[in-house]
């Protein structure tokens with residue numbers, strides 16, 4: 587299996603604020619818990635309050651168990667500094683509500699982990715009219731970064747945006763005429779391709795944002811967590827090759843636990859050596875190559891313009907937010 591790469595255990599001040607989308611289960615859960623155990627204030631941005639609150643109780647119970655074992659690598663707080671804020675990435679209005687509430691709180695924001703995602707869903711469209719994976723995995727989290735960027739820019743040094751992408755980004759196309767998959771019907775919709783596209787778009791957003799954030803305190807990186815045994819398979823139990831991949835990987839011990847799957851994200855979020863690092867796609871905590879489609883500047887800028895068009899249409903991108911995004 588080679589050398590195992592992980593993250594350094596650091597102590598983070600409580601004032602350092604980290605938002606993790608989709609933090610109630612899987613990779614997001616482990617990411618949120620582990621960063622909170624290092625001391626940061628972590629906001630669980632989740633669509634279900636009930637699931638998020640249950641997750642927070644579980645995180646604190648696991649934290650307490652570690653404290654009882656006298657684990658020296660975690661903080662000695664009475665409780666983890668965790669908060670829930672509602673975010674449903676299938677609704678642009680929900681993203682706007684989240685951003686408004688966050689701005690009103692007057693908080694700073696130091697790390698934004700765009701982790702929420704759905705894998706290989708059947709053909710479906712959101713209330714905003716976009717293909718479901720395009721919106722949940724990419725568009726909504728673009729909107730979230732756009733609205734939180736002005737806060738991050740004024741939150742002091744070393745602020746990081748992390749895109750939890752996937753190796754499936756290699757199976758993707760960039761074709762604006764087909765980007766919403768409307769040429770397909772429920773039977774022939776290419777679920778893997780549209781999942782791959784949404785994951786490639788996160789990487790393309792990383793490049794486009796970094797171009798505009800040069801010399802600023804905010805960096806964007808992306809990553810593949812590995813083949814991780816989480817609830818991600820819930821949407822594709824009917825897709826035999828993928829169900830088989832996850833099943834066989836588990837049997838052979840070739841897949842990761844949710845904690846192991848979170849290590850690359852946690853490293854990107856907390857490793858002091860990564861201060862100022864941008865435009866990197868991590869895999870097993872190390873830089874990896876990126877598919878050529880996603881590396882093409884022409885494609886990245888085409889996607890950037892298309893995305894802004896989508897969001898401006900609904901009045902979701904006011905002038906001041908665009909100016910900040912464009913590096914002004």
Ligand SMILES: NC(=O)c1ccc[n+]([C@@H]2O[C@H](COP(=O)([O-])OP(=O)(O)OC[C@H]3O[C@@H](n4cnc5c(N)ncnc54)[C@H](OP(=O)(O)O)[C@@H]3O)[C@@H](O)[C@H]2O)c1
Nearest residue numbers: 608610612613674675676701702703752813814816817818
């Ligand atoms: N597991 C893997 O092998 C693997 C491989 C490559 C990349 N990834 C990526 O890793 C990330 C985390 O996935 P995971 O494996 O931890 O999967 P998971 O266990 O299914 O967790 C996904 C998280 O995203 C949330 N989410 C889904 N739809 C949402 C929405 N509309 N609004 C807000 N949150 C929503 C889920 O919330 P609910 O519980 O409410 O649904 C859950 O918290 C995803 O972006 C995925 O694409 C995973």
